[in-house]
Amino acid sequence: MPARKAQLTIYLEPATLGALEAFARKSGSPKSLVAEAAVASFLTGDDADRRDAATIKRLDRIIRLLDRLERNDTIALETHALFIRFWLTATPALPEQGTPAARAKGQERYERFIEALGRRVASGTRVGDEIALDLGLSDAADDLRPHD
Template identity: 55%
Template sequence: MKPPARIKQTFRLRGDLSRDLADYARRKRVAQGAVVEAALASHLSPDGADRLEAALARRLDRMSRQIERLERHLGISNETLALFIRFWLTAVPPLPDTAQSAAQAKGRERFEGFVETLGRRLAKGRSFADEVTRDLVRSENIAPMADED
């Protein structure tokens, strides 16, 4: 099949636009006419706007799901921290003054261990939120929740 006939067009471009066209065509190693032809075809295509809108909608949907996942993980983190603080404040009795320095030294040692463990988990890509979710799914598959009949 024979390609459609090509018709010569003559038009003028602003100097800066002409330089940009020449630079772009040189970088891409294509003819300037091919760049202009592709740009015109894209601009005049009736479904071009629909394709752009569909692509944007897909991207927005993906971003919405990512934000929802972040909100969920943040909620889990906040709830975990709040439960830990409540437990710690209600379960740990105050120390006498004579035991303060030993407790502080032990606390620093434990904190260093915590930071080390956290670093290893993050390096492996593990997430506590993902672990909690897996544990919940596993426990729901094994036994029904206590308040379900």
């Protein structure tokens, strides 16, 4: 025979009592059973478990974002390194007499590059998106962008 339950008299705020009665009606359980379950849940730390689960879910999302950012950084660094290697191996040295003109032309190109970069950043256009579209990888363009 199960142990007899002890009786406890408690005082509840009207709103809390209303919520208890509504929940008991909805679940088809006696108020005392709902109250007992609520007290047991409070004492066993179920709420802490839920908070932990929510925190773990957020951390998992942050880890996925960091992994994606790390992958994108790796792609960007490899792209730059490959471009520099090709540029250094394919660009011949300038003759001495052409150096001042080449520097002036280089400065002009750099200024145009900075203006174009500013326009692209302001517009939100990304080279990675364009490359993915050129390769027919429209889904890959979405992967290049960090998500929440």
